[in-house]
Structures are given as C-alpha cells and as structure tokens.
Amino acid sequence: MATTLRQLLGDLSDRASIRPAAATIEDVSGALAHLGRALSGVAEDGLTLGDSYRQRNATALAAAVATAGRLWPHSGGPLTDLAGAAADLIGRDRSVMGRSHRWAATVEVAEVADHCARLGRRLLPEAAAPELDVVRHSAATIEHDAQADPPTAAASVGLDRLVPLPGPPSGEAEVTVLDAVAGLLAALDRAQRADDLTLRDFRAAVAAAELTSRYAAVAAGMTGRDAGPLLVAGLAWQLAGRASMVFHDGRQREPGDRRGVVSSSQALVRALRTEVGSPADIGEQHGQQTSADVAAAVQQVAGHMPVLADRLTMAVERWSRTGQLFANARDLPRMEAMPEDRIQAVIAGRHVRASGADLNRLRNVVGRAADLSTGLTDALHRASGTEPVAQRHRTDRRDRGAKVPGEAERLLSRAHAVDRDRMGIRVFHGPRQIPPSR
Structure with a gap:
C-alpha cells in the first residue's frame, strides 16, 4: 500500500512515544542521525530570505540532531529504518521544495526528533548525553515558532505526497x-x-x-x-x-x-x-x-x-x-x-x-x-x-x-x-x- 512522508514520521513518532520494549539507544541514535541529515539539507536550502530568526533556529536544530546522532554506533532497527526512509523522501523532494514547504517539513521533523530525544533520555542515566537535552530545547523553539506561524495547508502538501509501491x-x-x-x-x-x-x-x-x-x-x-x-x-x-x-x-x-x-x-x-x-x-x-x-x-x-x-x-x-x-x-x-x-x-x-x-x-x-x-x-x-x-x-x-x-x-x-x-x-x-x- 502506498504511504506518505507524514505517515512515516507519524509512525516513527508513535513508536518513540510508546517506548517499545526492544528499544535501544543505538536505534534512537540512528534515527536522529537520519533526521539530522534531513534537517541539515532543508536548512541549507533556506527557510527564509536572509539570516532570520527562523533560519538560525532551524540550523541550530539540524546541528543538535546531527550531533546526537553521532553519539553511538548505529546498529539499525525500526526507528532507524523509518527515519532513513523519511529522510530519503525529503532529500528527493528538495529540488522542488519552496521555503514554505521546507518550513512545514522542519516543523514536522522537529516534533519527531523531540520524541526520539525524549525516548533516548528515558533509556539513559539522568546526567548522560546532555546533547539530547539540546535537541529537545531546539525542537521546542521550533514548536513555539510554529504555534505563532503554523505552516499552511498548501505548504504541507509535500508531507502528504504518496509514495507508490511496485x-x-x-x-x-x-x-x-x-x-x-x-x-x-x-x-x-x-x-x-x-x-x-x-x-x-x-x-x-x-x-x-x-x-x-x-x-x-x-x-x-x-x-x-x-x-x-x-x-x-x-x-x-x-x-x-x-x-x-x-x-x-x-x-x-x-x-x-x-x-x-x-x-x-x-x-x-x-x-x-x-x-x-x-x-x-x-x-x-x-x-x-x-x-x-x-x-x-x-x-x-x-x-x-x-x-x-x-x-x-x-x-x-x-x-x-x-x-x-x-x-x-x-x-x-x-x-x-x-x-x-x-x-x-x-x-x-x-x-x-x-x-x-x-x-x-x-x-x-x-x-x-x-x-x-x-x-x-x-x-x-x-x-x-x-x-x-x-x-x-x-x-x-x-x-x-x-x-x-x-x-x-x-x-x-x-x-x-x-x-x-x-x-x-x-x-x-x-x-x-x-x-x-x-
């Protein structure tokens, strides 16, 4: 059955939220690495004209997520696989994305990165990996901006583009x-x-x-x-x-x-x-x-x-x-x-x-x-x-x-x-x- 980028990110967020029994920090780190790859590409293409507050926040989030994704060796898993597929879809659509589309993708990925970082925090001792806290703080900043200026329905169309199977x-x-x-x-x-x-x-x-x-x-x-x-x-x-x-x-x-x-x-x-x-x-x-x-x-x-x-x-x-x-x-x-x-x-x-x-x-x-x-x-x-x-x-x-x-x-x-x-x-x-x- 065909799927969409929004469905992939939603499934990833749901899995991270329920904390599956077999979840590992390596799988969480692998998922964050892919999400960081997607966010870095979108931020590089630009969300606004010039060096705006939104652009700086998106760049900071991309850097924080990518850093957290490098903390552990990647062993694969369902979270890593879903995030990898989502990042590939975003990368494939970069050439046809406008700034409003990139903002919609950033908001969606930021929320998923927050869920993954939260799961990683629950899998580790309290003082370990402060990089995960940086991810959550950066994602909250994007969330606050999105509440004041949410992506429009037209800007979110890329999230709902169907991906067919053979x-x-x-x-x-x-x-x-x-x-x-x-x-x-x-x-x-x-x-x-x-x-x-x-x-x-x-x-x-x-x-x-x-x-x-x-x-x-x-x-x-x-x-x-x-x-x-x-x-x-x-x-x-x-x-x-x-x-x-x-x-x-x-x-x-x-x-x-x-x-x-x-x-x-x-x-x-x-x-x-x-x-x-x-x-x-x-x-x-x-x-x-x-x-x-x-x-x-x-x-x-x-x-x-x-x-x-x-x-x-x-x-x-x-x-x-x-x-x-x-x-x-x-x-x-x-x-x-x-x-x-x-x-x-x-x-x-x-x-x-x-x-x-x-x-x-x-x-x-x-x-x-x-x-x-x-x-x-x-x-x-x-x-x-x-x-x-x-x-x-x-x-x-x-x-x-x-x-x-x-x-x-x-x-x-x-x-x-x-x-x-x-x-x-x-x-x-x-x-x-x-x-x-x-």
Whole structure:
C-alpha cells in the first residue's frame, strides 16, 4: 500500500512515544542521525530570505540532531529504518521544495526528533548525553515558532505526497485508487525532475483532477450535503484544461509510457470507476455500497488533490520562467508596453514564445482550481465525519495543516469568480475522456 512522508514520521513518532520494549539507544541514535541529515539539507536550502530568526533556529536544530546522532554506533532497527526512509523522501523532494514547504517539513521533523530525544533520555542515566537535552530545547523553539506561524495547508502538501509501491505482476487490474493516485504523483515528479513534462501530460493530469473533483462532489452529496456548490471545483479544472489549449509545446505525439503521466492519469480514472462507478450513476451501478463506502473510497484520492494541484501549479510556473510554450500572439494577454516585434506578430497572427505574463491567465485558473480542490477535500471530510487518510493514524496529535473553521466554505464561495471566467463552458454530467496514450 502506498504511504506518505507524514505517515512515516507519524509512525516513527508513535513508536518513540510508546517506548517499545526492544528499544535501544543505538536505534534512537540512528534515527536522529537520519533526521539530522534531513534537517541539515532543508536548512541549507533556506527557510527564509536572509539570516532570520527562523533560519538560525532551524540550523541550530539540524546541528543538535546531527550531533546526537553521532553519539553511538548505529546498529539499525525500526526507528532507524523509518527515519532513513523519511529522510530519503525529503532529500528527493528538495529540488522542488519552496521555503514554505521546507518550513512545514522542519516543523514536522522537529516534533519527531523531540520524541526520539525524549525516548533516548528515558533509556539513559539522568546526567548522560546532555546533547539530547539540546535537541529537545531546539525542537521546542521550533514548536513555539510554529504555534505563532503554523505552516499552511498548501505548504504541507509535500508531507502528504504518496509514495507508490511496485505494481502487481498481473498488471493494472489490481491497482487500487490509492496506488493509482500515488502512481500519478510519482509520474509527475519524474517528468518535472527531468524537465520533460509536456502539455499533453499536463492536460491528462488536469482531466484526472476534474474527474476526481466530480467524484468527490457526488460522494459529498451522498452524505447529505448539497453537492451543487462543490461541483465548481470540477468546473474550475475543466476551465484550466481549456485555458491550456491556447498553448502548444511543439512536441509530436510520442508512444505511451505505462509509467508516464498520461497512462497514470488513465489508471486513476479506471480505478475510480472500478471501485466507485461513474459519477452519473454511482448509486445505481454499486447499489450494494453505502454512502460511507463511496465517500471512503473517494477520500483516498480526494485527500491528495492539493498535492496534485501543487504539482500542476509548479508546472505552469516553470513554463513561465523557461518559455517552453508557444501560442498565437493574438491569443495572449494584452501588454501595456507591447514591443514592436510582438505588435507585428499580433498583426500577422504569428505564433510566439510565451513566458512570464503570457501565462497569467493559465496560472490564475490553475491556482483557483487548486484552492477550490482544497476546499472540496475539506468539505468531503467534514461531510463524512472523518479526517484525511494521511492523518488518520495521528488522531491524538494537532494537525498543523488543518484549516480554520469555515475556510472550505470561503474557498467554495469563490465560485462566482469561476463563473465569470468560464466563457460559456457548461457542466457535463458524464465523465471526460483522457486522451489515449498510444
């Protein structure tokens, strides 16, 4: 089953908190060494602009945890293994992390380091290893800062990014919804690291996001909530797909990759249809399922929609910087001081390289769809009376990514903005088709 960084850190924290009978100081030290590695990388990349109070605290915590991790030889163990896997995930995502994402990771790892240091203190004589006390003091400083300025839900998306396990030997038939969305996120990450995300990939992922949003809205409606306003998230993603049609990247259609973004998007839609049914007739095709069953199945993927939205937002930002897209000059936004060559291109109807403000509309509609998807996800969890899948194992801990009451409604109330932009787009009752990958 797929897992997330937050789940790994939560499991590590839970194990350290209950003080397993077989716990050893060597295992605790090994876990701290890996956590120190993760914190050092994040602090090195920077949490703020310049030498701020937060940056100094994060650097001090990284140094304290790394020092405690060198006190004993590492013999391995469950704590070491979990911390190593978590540190590897953070290291792999460093290239796509922004400062807000690094702050969210620091807050989460600081709490886990505090639990490990506390366990180490209980395993040793009172006066031994004062380095563990330094770790706890530094972690408390981060905790105090996080209480005053907690990471936002958008900044915490990296913590909930699913990590897929290898697919079953028999093929795609056994792929679950959770594994399918993990595969799509992993495919997006691979394409973005290789700077090989095409517009076709982008549109396929947007179509998957639209369909998932529609499923989530229908599932929320089955629990008694008015699904009408919630359908706006799917409409917003549809608008994002339409907005992308202005552009092209000059790349010819390539043979499908079974682990690529297009194939992974199709696999997600197939998994939803297999486990839930079509959005138009969920109750008819799967009459044996209760509304709670349907909501639970949809929640598995809807809970990670903000992560998917974050990846698509990053793609637009990258295209804005690199100028990899092209468009007819007449279809691009107006410019206050349009250069002469652009004026000539508009008159002649020529295609030009798009960058910067040329992608503002696409950037805005993707950002709006991302906000609405976050609100839809929260509304679905509230309607079904459950918490996100990634948080279920930590019911006794404060969710730093939780939004204040009413934020979902605030986000969804922005539907009128989408209505102004939709330019005649109508809501389809049937599912969209993702382009074939052949």
